[in-house]
Structure formats: structure tokens, C-alpha cells
Amino acid sequence: MGLDFTVIPKYLDVVLLGCLWTIAITVAAALVSFFGGILLAVVALYAPAVIRLPFRAFEFVFMGTPLLLQLFLIYFGLVQIGIDLPAFVAGVIGLGLHFAVYNSELIQTAIISVDRGQMEAARTLGLSRTQALRKVVVPQAVRAVIPPIGNNMIALLKDSALVSVIGVSELTLSAQRAIGATYRPFEFYLLAAAFYYVINLAMEWVQRRIERRIAISR
């Protein structure tokens, strides 16, 4: 029995819907990881120890354990203490926080690398340190690490397949469902791979546009 791609059209809508879920979860988790990354970076660098140390412990968990385990923990574990999250939300939080920790590392380094004169110029105008960080230092730091953050976001897209294990009908799980009905794994996994690739290309395109846009303001 060779390949038979004629089975695809019948299940295309299932897979396309999965594709949309993958895009939704990726975009939502990317936003969480971006703003969460900024927050974590600022806390790590500037917050007093009482705030910093709990965050540090949290980061340890998110860097040192498998994402899969984190997803189980958030989706199945939190129910036991009365927090019953929908699978999609649990997936966004898990993926988002996981990559927020990676983004935070990048942003911290970038904040430290912003020229000292920038903070001084802002303080000289009368801004408080917090105001200067928000308006002057952090925006520059973030611009400097847009390319590596973009790479993290593409890793996030690929890892979004993991949320299938908590039952989010994203691209991988949809392909599996189509396979369950047709016994055609090769065709549908290839189809899913093609969709991932297209989303990947779209993300790279967006990233390049952003980079071009900010090139002048660096």
C-alpha cells in the first residue's frame, strides 16, 4: 500500500482547525513569554530579595524540569488544589511561562548591556529609576534581543505540539485524529509537518519585519 494523498481533503477541515488552535496557542503563549520575560528580568535584576528569591525558585522549576511535566502539573496537578483550568489556558500558561524564563535570561543580559549613560541621562531629567527603566532602559534592551527572542518563539511553536497531551486539539492531535479514522499516518503527519513549516515561515517573516522596523531606532 503506497501513499494516497486523496484521503486528505475529507479530513482537511479537522487538520486546518488544529492548525488554527496551534496558531492561537502559539501567539497567546508568545505574548505571555514576552511580557513575562520582561517582568522576570526586571525582578531578577532589581527586586528586593523577598520578591526575587521566590521568583528564582520558580525559574529553577521551569528551567530544570521537562515542559511536559510542567503541563501535567498545571493541568492535572492544580485541580487538586481547586484550580481547574481549561486545557487551552493551562497550555498557554505552561508554554508561556516556560519560554518566559528563557526570554528573561536574554533580556537580563541586554538590560545590563544598555549603556550606563542612558540611565544617567534619564535620571538627570528627573525620572525615577523605575520610570527610567520603563521608558528608556527596558525598551532598548528588548530591541537588542528581538532576534534571539524570535528564535525562542519558533522553538515555542514546535513545543506547542506537547499541549496535545492535555487534550488541546492543536495541529498534532488533529493529525492523530485523522490518522485514527483513516490509518494513514504518513500522509497526515506529512501534512501536519507542512503546516508547521508554513507557520514557521510566517513567524520568520514577522520577525524580519519587526527587525527592519526597529533597525533605525537602535
Added chain:
Amino acid sequence: MTESTDFVQIRHAQKSFGTLEVLKDISLNVARGQIVAIIGPSGSGKSTLLRAINDLDALTGGEVWLDGVQVNKQLPHRQYEKHINEMRQQIGMVFQHFNLFPHMTARENVTMAPKMLKGLSAEEADALAKEQLDKVGMLERIDYYPSQLSGGQKQRVAIARALAMNPKLMLFDEATSALDPELVSEVNQVMKKLAEEHMTMIIVTHEMDFAASVCDRVLFMDQGVVVEEGPPEQVFGNPQKARTRAFLRKELDNPE
């Protein structure tokens, strides 16, 4: 306290970085509208003195007063932060390396602080940006980013940014030292214009000609002390101290 010669007062300023004593008991009074140049060899403490005035470098001893208010007042941390932020709004500073905010246009560089700290409306901010950038001859470049400007243009925007807070005092730390020679005069022109408007200024500079032509008084610093001070004609024309003469001779031989 606002009697004219007391407008800016530095009283017995002392500053050490660890064991290195950089300022050794410096006192200086500047009257309202007066323009003082600080000259001296590299490492003599000129920048440190200037940066002590707005507390970018905190003094280890002595006091700084502006218009009857002590800048480096002893206050609990939170109160001090509030106080110093208010004081700094009244003290403009211009840096050797401009320190423009690269992610903001000229307009945004000028209006960011006034909008944030003085609650200017969008229209007021727009008018302010145009007024200040026009003053430094940068109105046509109002929507340019720093990366699109020459060094001299950047420094003029930086001056506009400082002026936009309507400061009582302007501090210049070698504002033209990082510029290509052909760009120096456009910045000097702007500073001259401020002088004509009777802005009180303290100017650290390596440009003796400029100091001589614009300033009311010249201070020669060496190794953390004021060696000699007086009107430019005297300090440049008839220096009393051997160290001043040696310094001036070197400056004239190889001006930076």
C-alpha cells in the same frame, strides 16, 4: 538665600572613590546668569565635580545648593529620591557622548520627560518640541531618530532635551569633545545663544578659545583642587600659578 551670587553654591565639596580622593574641599559660588568654565588636565576631577552638582556622583562631604535649596540634603531614602528627582528637573545636563535615547525620535527625546513629569498634553508637548528643536536649529529633523543624525545634530537635540525641562542651571561636560572638528562650531553656537539668554551655565571644556569668549569666569582644577580662578582674561592672559601656566602651555601646543 537667592541673593545673586549665591544662586549655585558648592561648599567644601569632597569626593572619594574608595581611597582615591578626587575632590578635595572645593567651594564655588555661581551667580544667576553667570557662565563658569572648568578647565584642567584629564583626571583632575572636573566631571566628578559637575556630576556632584546634580548628585549623579554623591559627594562624600560638603554641600551643593541651588537657588536657596540644598541639593544633597540628608533625607530618608524615599524622601530623598523624591527630592532629588525634583532638583534634577531644574538642572539640565549635557554629556560628552550625547546619551540621546536611540529608540526615540528627536521629538520624543525632547518631550518624554516633560510629558511624564509635568503632565503635558499632546498639544503642549508638540509645541514644546517644536520650540526647543527650533531653538537649536533642529526643527527640520524633528522626526528623525538619533541614528539618522550627525554628532553635532545629536548634541543639539540633547541640549534641546535638557532645555525642555526649563532648567535653572545647565551643566555641560565636554559637550564637543566627541565631535568631529567641523561639527564643533554648530554646538558652540547653540551654547553661545544660551549665554546671550543669560542661562546660568557650568561648562567643563577643553576648548580654551570657547571658554575665553563665552565665560565670565574660569576655574582651573588639578588633582581635585581649584588651583586658580578668575575672569578669562586673567586666567588665560596672566595666570598666577605655575601649574596653570604649564597646563595652558600644553593645551596651546597640542589642543585637543
